[in-house]
Amino acid sequence: MSKGTLIVGGSQAGLQVAVSLRQLGDTSPIVLVGEEEHPPYQRPPLSKEFLAGEAELDSLAFRTPDFYAESGIDLVCGERVCEVSRSPSGPPGSGVATTTSGRELPFDRLALTVGAGARRLPVPGADLGGICYLRAYNDAADLRTRLATATNVVVVGGGFIGLEVASAARALGRSVTVVEAAERLMARSVGPVVSEFYRQAHARRGVDVRLSSAVSGFRGERGRVTGVELSDGTSLPADLVLIGVGVLPRTELPEQLGLVCDQGIVVDAHARTSDPSIVAAGDCTVQPHPITGEGRVRIESVQNAVAQAKVAAATLLGRLGNVISVPWFWSYQGDLRLQIAGLATGHDSQVVRGDPDDEQFSVLYYRDDRLLAIDAVNRPADYMAVRKALGQRATIPPDLAGDPALPLKSLVNAAGTVNGIGEPLVRDKRFWSNGHTIAT
Amino acid sequence: MGTLSKVIYIDSAGREYAVDATVGDTVMATAVKHGVPGIVAECGGNCSCATCHVWVSAEFAPVVGPPNDMEEDLLDMGVSERRSTSRLSCQIRVTEALDGLTVEIPPEQP
Structure with missing residues (x-):
């Protein structure tokens, strides 16, 4: 009997692999394992509508609880896969995964949609209370609670997350400073004209934007942050700090499996890893440019998670197509x-x-x-x-x-x-x- | 759970999906959560992808009303068969007045 597909990582890409397998007619078992205790939910609103109080966990859920049972998708929440061993005697790609609670999950096919984690800022004082990151629902719930009573908010990192949080905090009437190490905002995502526009537009809305400013450390009292120290000697008062300085793809499991990683799991245009029987999709991957097919890019987006997951599902079923998807x-x-x-x-x-x-x-x-x-x-x-x-x-x-x-x-x-x-x-x-x- | 209101989705093959929607949710989110095929909604309701296009039934079109400006631009560019009752379902909120709302799902989303 087929042991079916194990999907490690229960977010946008993981859910899409499961849904696409079913839509493509696969009837074998599907197990979707997620480290968080919450069933798969939308992440993008966490830094927008959720902080504004316009969305809650229920409204962010991708599917009703019934959907999983009705679709034959075995959803395992709140457990992390910590080890995967291959079965030399079974079909290519088959094996057994073990979760942190000791549960064993045998599989014939493996999809890695393990995502990425917030990059930490390794400076003195970074573990003080009131210093937050934003990646998962629990992070957002904590941040929203703290925003309700904060006075001086400092956002470290002028990318999408940082600027979205800065906007939400300003809308709540907080004093907000954005500290960006590069010489312009969102430098990895937009051109200089747009960066400069956003600097001015946020300034018009009352955000203090500081470019080319590196954080050297945080100071605090009784375990709570009270200020942010910049390398030029400036000291900013802060009772709430949000750090949004990018993400690191989770490569622990793929490295354990011996898969080639280079700032992400290296996959081809068919979402195949260096072991072609294992697929990967979403923020954890680096792939050839999706339009030109050249080079190696990491695309952190909903669109890419969905597109790559659809490709990964087709590949698992042996259907290889040449897909062009516009990021x-x-x-x-x-x-x-x-x-x-x-x-x-x-x-x-x-x-x-x-x-x-x-x-x-x-x-x-x-x-x-x-x-x-x-x-x-x-x-x-x-x-x-x-x-x-x-x-x-x-x-x-x-x-x-x-x-x-x-x-x-x-x-x-x-x-x-x-x-x-x-x-x-x-x-x-x-x-x-x-x-x-x-x-x- | 809040108040419930019925939404009926009809796909391009004529199959009907009648769903108990929560008042306040969007017609898009209701479809996606219940796994109604054909409403993709990649952007999660942010009026950025035009993959939740529906045709609102004639009797409900006046109640639902016309598209907003941003939606208008996406419908204009983004969908395969624009009709006078075309809406992006992420921009329609379920209300009690919309109980029984019927929408058709186009055969393809962009």
């Missing part, structure tokens, strides 16, 4: 709605569309006049047009894109190619109900 991201910081499509890495030119002073503008990124990506601020139509164009391997002429009177969708030129590859794309509905374009 997209969003970060809502109060009334500033940032939407990103594509990856701007390697761009050699950009077009600014609209006026940043209006708090409604987009920046399109190009390489050799080929469209790569867009950062759109409060311009969802621009974002959707670029997302659609990239999915069709089309481009938008840079000389026209800067005229905000011309809708981008009227400029999409479908005759384009990426890397000289111009074959038509066909939607393959055998495997995919939506969301991804597949070259067949």
